[in-house]
Amino acid sequence: AIFQHNQLPPSPIAIPVIGHFHLLGPLIHHSLYKLSLRYGPLFSFRLGSVPCVVASTPELAREFLKTNELCFISHASSTAISRLTYGSSLAFSPYGAYWRFVKKLTMNELLGGRPINNFLQLRAQEYGRLLRFLAKKSELGEAVNLTHELPKLSNNVIALMIMGTRGSTMDGRMEETRTVIREVTEIFGELNMSDFIWFCKKLDLQGFGKRIENIYERFDTLLEKIIAEREELRKNMRKKGGDGRDDEVKDFLDILLDISEDENAEMKVTRIHIKALVMDLFTAGTDTTAISTEWALAEMINHPEVLGKAREEIDRVVGKNRLAGESDGPDLPYMQAIVKETLRLHPPVPLVTRRCVKACQIGKYRIPESTMLFINAWAIARDPNNWANPLEFRPERFIEANTDVRGQHFQVLPFGSGRRICPGMNLAMQMLPGLLAGLIQCFDWKVVGPLGEKMDAGDSVLSMDERPGMTAPRAHDLVCVPVARFTPLTNILDV
């Protein structure tokens, strides 16, 4: 290509060798936002020797993710990512035959419309389980740490969707799985100097190498156990004369193992691939969904008028005699708007991060191959140029303007956009309204303060601080006493 200009976008002054590491705080999207105020909506910086560009407007997001999609079609990887995803995951594979194969398989068998509906009942059971647990707590007047309970739910849902009810052999391991998953998403979001600066490669100044190996060891052990158990089960079934499964529907893990055993499969799938994919789906799907649920609940607790309106809608549409669930989602437009407004203000993945795979001209700048691209989705979604009173939590804005969050409107991109858009989007957008509807239909929420004191929703404003990592969870645990709205609550929970 012939480039009119051979230069990167404006940049702060770099320190020799390290580049701009010193400008980035732990919440990288905040640091990049502050830098954008100074250096403009498209600026560049360097991590060691790696050039990076940051886009902070909807127009630029479109330019990178749509107009020049194929130049930025891969996700940016790191030492931590390639080790922990076995160098073979869906999210971090280069855009090519393997990615296409796994993406199609995942949509057909796990995350597309048909499988999502097939698993509807299974998810409803998990919501029911959480709500019954909350009902018990409510009877006892005890507080619940939702920051712990919500990832249990989303992790169970994903584990069950991947491994079916036979995932129950996981029961004793779910806690460890969730702990490792959180550590994985944290380390994926951190910047490891050794990835960028040649003389740090061997030094491991921040202790990343040790952390990575520790996480790898624990997760790999878990995955090996899960797969070995399933293989054993399949072998026993075959001995009995079956074809390797019982009369249940095939789950995703069975499908993957079938392909790995099939000599004529379109693509050779190995055990490494299977582990990589399970790792991918667990880490991409557990925290993101839980975090959004928690943010939405926290915002409703802070905005009693929003909560009131959402409840009115539920009471009108669903009534008081049955539990609200996913199938009510389409009839709850205000609840849908709450979910969108939550994803706008609190995108669980604040930076859509890609790698330039082919040098490219953006406006008057030249972006060289291997540049890291950060679309600051978090900053774009709270920019007053794109949104009126952007810091206000006001779901009505999504009803007044027909904006959606599915990658078509570049002022709000919680799931990214284009071919690398989040494949779990439809699942998340179906789960969130149904689950939240159940949570507020059944309970009032009394926030428990830092010292265990009860506070009235309304006069307590929950802190909206964030914790660092690839995902942006709330910094403080959400601890509440659920207060049942109906007595006995079991009436609607048992149906």
Ligand code: HEM
């Ligand atoms: C509220 C929930 C979620 C949010 C906000 C979210 C957000 C994102 C974002 C921003 C990306 C990058 C998109 C891009 O580069 O354009 C992504 C990718 C991905 N997400 Fe999600 N996600 C969520 C839930 C899920 C779930 C439930 C799953 C699976 C069970 C999932 C699996 C993935 C995978 C596999 C990728 C990589 C796709 C690829 O590289 O082709 N996500 N997600």
